[in-house]
Amino acid sequence: MTIPEIEWLSQARKGDNDAFTNLVEAYQTPVYNLCYRMLGEAGEAEDAAQESFWRAHQSLSKYDPQRPFVTWLLSIAAHYCIDQLRRRRLDTLSMDLLPEEAIPDSGTPTPEASFNQTEEQRHLRALLGTLGPQDRAAIIMRYWYDLSDEEIGQALSLSVSAVKSRLHRARRELARLWLAQQPQALTSERRQNEAPTL
Amino acid sequence: MKHLPYEGWLLSEEELTVEEERTLRMHLDSCAACSRLATALQAVEQEFTTIPLVAPAPGFGQRWQAALVEKTREAQIKRQRSLTWMFFALSALGALTIFVVLNLQFFSNLPTPVEFVTQAVYQMSLAISVGKSVLNLASVIREVLPLSIPLVVWIDITTAFCILCFVWIFAIWRLPISKRSTTK
Numbered sequence: 001m002t003i004p005e006i007e008w009l010s011q012a013r014k015g016d017n018d019a020f021t022n023l024v025e026a027y028q029t030p031v032y033n034l035c036y037r038m039l040g041e042a043g044e045a046e047d048a049a050q051e052s053f054w055r056a057h058q059s060l061s062k063y064d065p066q067r068p069f070v071t072w073l074l075s076i077a078a079h080y081c082i083d084q085l086r087r088r089r090l091d092t093l094s095m096d097l098l099p100e101e102a103i104p105d106s107g108t109p110t111p112e113a114s115f116n117q118t119e120e121q122r123h124l125r126a127l128l129g130t131l132g133p134q135d136r137a138a139i140i141m142r143y144w145y146d147l148s149d150e151e152i153g154q155a156l157s158l159s160v161s162a163v164k165s166r167l168h169r170a171r172r173e174l175a176r177l178w179l180a181q182q183p184q185a186l187t188s189e190r191r192q193n194e195a196p197t198l
Numbered sequence: 199m200k201h202l203p204y205e206g207w208l209l210s211e212e213e214l215t216v217e218e219e220r221t222l223r224m225h226l227d228s229c230a231a232c233s234r235l236a237t238a239l240q241a242v243e244q245e246f247t248t249i250p251l252v253a254p255a256p257g258f259g260q261r262w263q264a265a266l267v268e269k270t271r272e273a274q275i276k277r278q279r280s281l282t283w284m285f286f287a288l289s290a291l292g293a294l295t296i297f298v299v300l301n302l303q304f305f306s307n308l309p310t311p312v313e314f315v316t317q318a319v320y321q322m323s324l325a326i327s328v329g330k331s332v333l334n335l336a337s338v339i340r341e342v343l344p345l346s347i348p349l350v351v352w353i354d355i356t357t358a359f360c361i362l363c364f365v366w367i368f369a370i371w372r373l374p375i376s377k378r379s380t381t382k
Contacts, residue, residue, distance in 0.1 A: 017266060025259045032258070033251040046254055050265050057266070124249060127242065143246035168209045175209075175238035182238075 009069060013060050020060070023069075024053050030070055030145065031077050037140045038081035038133070040125045048084060052077035067154070074145065075155035078137040082156075085133040123181075130177050135170040138163055204232050208239060282371055 005026055011019035031052055036045035055076050056063075063072055128136050137156055141147040147155065153163045204225045207214060214222065226233045301321065 017263075021259055021263055021266075024262045028258045028262075029251050029253045032254040036252045042255075045252075046258075046261075049254060049258070050262060053262055054265065054269055121249070121252075124245060127245075139246075143243070144251060164210070167211070168206075171209045171239060171242075172205075174242045175235050178238040178242050179234055 005069070009065075012057075013063070020057055027070060027073055031073055033144060034074055034077050034137075034140055035081055037124075037128060037144065038078070038136060039084060040129060044084070048077065048081055052080050055080065068151075070145075071147065071151050071155055074141065074147075078141070078155055079157075082133040082137060085136075126181075127174055127177055130173060131170050134158070135166050135173070138166045139170045139174070142167060204229070205235065208232065208236050278371075285370060 005023065008019040008022045008026075012023060028049065032045055032049040035048035035052065036042065039045050039048060052073065056073055059076075063069070128139070131139060134156060138152050138158075141152045141155060149160045149163045149167075152158070152167075153160050156163070158166070204222055207218065207222055226236055
């Protein structure tokens with residue numbers, strides 16, 4: 001955390017909304033990215049990120065300054081997204097049934113690069129979509145935010161051994177899916193390269 | 199072929215000893231399944247670590263500020279509603295307490311449950327008969343008074359009574375807000 005951020009946090013805890021807005025500006029990308037990776041849809045991710053910041057704003061007095069602020073924010077966002085995914089599962093709506101959404105732009109202007117990125121994002125979404133909400137959150141926190149087992153446990157209200165076991169299970173599932181997708185990818189690639197049978 | 203403990207080693211992030219690493223490498227050379235798993239894991243991890251963080255659409259801060267204003271207002275309305283309901287609940291509880299306290303003297307000196315029940319039934323029938331008498335009295339007044347008081351005056355009285363009721367309800371509803379804004 002930088003010195004201005006510490007100052008904003010201190011002012012925000014005293015009720016300064018402008019200082020909290022500065023914190024929102026500073027942490028919007030990590031929070032939004034977590035929501036996007038969890039929910040897989042830009043509109044829902046935006047709503048989830050806004051709601052996470054609102055919840056953080058409301059419970060700022062409960063924040064423990066000994067804990068990294070970003071981990072605390074990510075914990076709020078992850079819990080909200082897990083709830084959303086569980087609700088979505090109750091509504092029997094799978095991620096595969098969701099309409100293909102435009103992937104938010106992350107600064108790649110050329111059409112080719114943008115296409116490749118979109119494909120990558122889709123593939124990534126498919127991979128993450130196979131995991132359960134908590135496993136997904138654990139994997140995202142590990143690979144995108146480089147959080148330790150202890151930090152993930154703290155953020156998701158899990159024990160360290162539970163985090164280890166979830167990560168272990170999630171990696172196996174991801175590898176299994178990746179292997180399952182490979183023959184399809186190879187087949188489609190082969191088909192593209194085949195000569196037309198006229 | 200046995201994949202244990204090699205699969206576990208591949209999937210966990212624990213540091214392996216030099217001996218374990220050597221054994222794993224030897225196993226990967228001879229086991230196609232574990233080798234495929236290792237390749238898949240590597241590919242997945244590479245994909246995850248190379249893709250950058252996704253940023254929200256521009257103007258997230260402004261949207262947050264607008265949402266903050268809206269949500270603060272909603273929270274205030276919610277708080278105000280719950281305060282109003284609490285006030286009504288407390289009023290009802292107070293009225294009930296007064297009713298119980300006033301009626302307790304009738305039941306305080308009763309030694310047996312039978313007498314208690316008898317007294318309760320008596321009190322209820324008394325309350326019903328009093329209610330009936332009040333209704334009778336009201337119907338008598340309704341029949342007698344219109345002869346002396348014109349219809350317009352009746353309408354005025356009823357309207358004034360309704361307005362007073364509205365003012366009372368509105369005052370209860372608005373009071374918490376004005377108090378809060380003054381304290382702020």
